[in-house]
Structure formats: structure tokens, C-alpha cells
Amino acid sequence: MTQQPNDTNAVLGGQSLPNSLTLGGIEGLRQRFKFASPDQKMELLTDTLNYDAAGIDLLIDLLDDAELKVRVTAYELLVLINSEKATEAIAQGIRLNPGDRIYHVYESAIEYNDCWLELMTELDDWRTEYNAPKQISSHFVRDEAEVAALKLHQERAYSLDLTSFGKQHIHREFSLEQWLVEHRIFDRQPEETVLEFSERLRQIFEATGHTNLIVKLWQNFQKENFDIDRWFASLEFSGRLPDETDWEFEARIVQALKVLNYDEPFGELWIEAAGRLAFVQEETVTEVRYVNSIDFEI
Template sequence: MAKNSDRPRDFDAVLGGQTPPPVGGVVLGGMEGLRRRFAASIVEERVAALSDALNYGDAGIDLLVEAMNEREIIVRVTAYKLLQNVSAAKAKKAIARGIPLNIGDRIYSVYKSDISYGDDWYYITDSINQYYQKEYPLYKPGIDRSDKNLYYITNPEDGMFKYYDDCEPKLISRHLFKESAEAEAVLFHAVRMLEVNISDIWRDYPNPIENFNINEWCAANNVPLTCQDDEEEFQFETRVLQTLQNEKNLELLGQLWELIGFNRRLAFVHEDIINKKAYLQPQGNL
């Protein structure tokens, strides 16, 4: 018998104790221990157990395949990612359609806001409505027409998204985790702030900050500009914004964007609740 065989190994579960295990605790090794860990009520512990599954060969793969049907989305996603690294036929079959989504799951879509001319100014559209979703639906039927209940989540590469009408936001990506979607939207908004022609975009007045003084703001933030006698405040604000654009100063540009009344975002997140069983074929960060 191996030395210290009563001590738990890296992938073992301990029955009847805490860490370190008490005298008399029972060490559960192998798949029995792994399955006990996976049966834990705490989601983080279940995910950690899956991370060790591939150390147990075919039995571990079987557990990952089972986990693809679990209630928690993070468990399904973890199993999917791990199975992507497995060449066994049963692993490839389990992930062939993508990540299974259940009724009640949430999906977060990142959109590029539309900027369109409206007779006097350019206006930002940073939301979608039911008419948009009818034209560009969340679901598409599976290729196998014999299964009428097989649906997939649409993605930016689908043909329907290649021919947008004017004045409509554009789908960028789909995500299963809100944090990932919001991070991408923030980044995309920042990049677009450097690209748009700010002087033509409508801003909401009055300024959201009462008694906001842009001269004082420039002085406080070491922006070496002042409003000229023959310059309207609107013109000066635009000049400051364009200067920050040219300098690629995203931090100050983002501050001023909101301070002077640009209350809309150049990219945004839309949340949908899944109302039918479907599959998401991941593209990029979930």
C-alpha cells in the first residue's frame, strides 16, 4: 500500500470532514469522489470538480457530457469548453450543436448604435424594439428540418444580418454572461468616440450637470483650451471634444461626452430571456 494512503490526493473528496480532514474522515478518491464534489450545492464547487474531470479518462468525459444538461449555465459552459479539447467521438457529438440553452436562461447581445440624419442633426439610436426583433430574430431553425423543435441562436454571420436597413443598430456579438457583454460594449463605445463626427450629433440639453462650466473643467483637467470671445459655448465644447479625439484621450473624452449631454451610447447591450430550447454556437468571449 502506498505511503500515507489515508491522506486525500489532489482530486479526492473527503467525506465527514473539513480541511484538514478530521481523524476518522473517509477519503473518497476516483470517480466516486469527483461525483460527490460535482453534487455539491455550491456552483463554484461544481465547476471546480468539472475542471478535474479529464484526469479520470472516459468516466470523466461521461461526467462532462452529463454536465451539458445541468441547470446552471456556468456549468454547461464549463463542460462545453473542456469537451472542446477532447478528441473522443462522444465528446464531439455532445458539443456539435453548441451550448444548450434552457427556457429562462438569459442571453446578452451587443449592438453597434445607429447614427442617422434627421433633417437637422444626426441622432443616435441605442436600443431595439419588437419590430426590429421581428426583422432580425433571435432564433433560427436547425438545418435538420425533421426536428421542428431544433433552434439555434442567430449570430452576426447569418445572412439576415448582412443587409440592414438604414437607421438600425447592428448586431456585434452574443454573450451568456452580462459582464462580458457590458465590457465589450464599453470598449466598442470608446473606440467609436474616436471616430464619429461629434459636431453633427444631437446632444440633449440642458447639460446634465447643473451650472457645468467647461472652462473650469478644462483648467481642472489640464486641457490647455479656453473659450474665445467670438465663440459660442456649443462651438467651444465641440472644439474641446475634437481635440480630445485627436489626442485619443479616452478618459477625458468619455467624461465630457456625458457631461455636456450625450446621453446615448455608441454601443449597447440588449437582454433577452430564452423562451424555447435552443443552442448557441459560441463566437469569441462568452
């Protein structure tokens, strides 16, 4: 049985499309764009570079495509082309249509409410009139904005003092000891060998001030059939020292996570204990406008 091509496929061997148009050259490429889905258009876009001036004309036409991601990619390709016509076409910037969604990354503002420091992670909070979150970057794709926000959150986590948000933890009913257990921060990780785990435990004990456990770990390793997992579980280890206050405990654990380079867990700790240090705000475009690519991460 002969398999008929899709509307976006090139035609070989004398076959024809359902509309009887045989695809070939730049006109064939234009025809394929006409029937293509947004994702198919994205795959076809680089083919325009094979057709010199005619390809530039097609890219310019695609600057007005219904799909934002197609318009953005067409713009990016035109930027790479050394052509006066291409330069003139992108001079206005990237067209945004009503209904398009774009995403802005904000640095959360810090508010002192006479009881504790608090993070403001929404733009519609009435307090933002006096202390607004700072816009850091803009993106055409949500996933890229989320990655940028997480990176910013991680960076700020290392520059701010989590313990200064301590009273807010009480308001959020946050327990650091419970968090450490639930997230298995100190437990043996999947595919971690006994030797790797023992070395990490040594670093953990040292970073958290439990140097006596380093000695016990070494002594136990001299025993035959020592089960490190069972031994560590029996410790019910939380990292807490005897007679330690909550503030002292948190300050020491925070420092330990930094020393151990536990970047991801440290970022998660901030989110659950105090809140996000950066966030993404979605904007739905309401009218046609053009934006400068310099203002967007593309």
C-alpha cells in the same frame, strides 16, 4: 472538536460525509458535483481532466446542468480534449434552457430627424423598422457584454463627429463647460505630482490653443513658493477662447481630448452629450435551443 467536512469536500483520515458516502476517484467527484452550488461546480470542473475517459463522461453529463455557466464551461473543456466522443458531444452546440439569460451587444443606429442626428439605443423603438441597430456580438455573461459594448462605444467615438450631434445637445440640455468642470477634466489628479501636473497643463494649454498660458506657467515656476494648484484654480479654466461659438468650442475640445489621449473622458463625453454608441440587450430564453459557440464570445 472534530470538524466535519462539507458535502463538496474530499474526505481524509477515515471521516465520512453526512450521507455516509466516502468520496474518492471519479465517483467521489460525481458525488461532490451532486451537492455543489453553482460556484462550487465551477471550481470543481477542471478536476474532471484528471480522470481521462471517465472525466469526459462527467463533462458530457454537465452539458445538461441546470446552470448555464456550468454548461458553457463544460463545453469549453470538451473543446480542448482530443477525443471523438467529446467532439460528438459538443456537435449540437451549447444548450440553452428556458429562463437562461444571454446578452447581445448592439451598435446604436443613427437617425436624422430633420433637426439633429440622434442615436437609437433600444430595439423596441418604432424607427428601428427602417434603421435597426446592428448586432455585433453575443455573450453568456452580462459583465463581459458590458465590457465589449464600452470598447465598441470608445472605438466609434473616435470615428464619428460629435459636433454633428450639436443640436441634440440642446435638446438634452447639455453644457460642455459645465461637464468639463464637474468631471474635473483639467484639474490635478490624485497622486499626481507638481511636475506631472505642470507637464499635463502644458499639453492641455497647447492642445486647447491657450499657448499664452504656457508662458505664464513657465514664468510662475521661476517664483519662490509657487502654488500651482491655487494658480490654476484662479484661472477658472474651461478651455474656451474669447468670442468662440459653442460649435467652435466643442470642436476644439473634442480634438484636444483626442490629442491628449483622454479615452475614458472622451467616451463619457459622448454618452452625456449625445448618447451611447453601443448598448447591451438582455434576452431571456423561452424554449430549449442550441447555439453555436462561434456566435458567442466565450
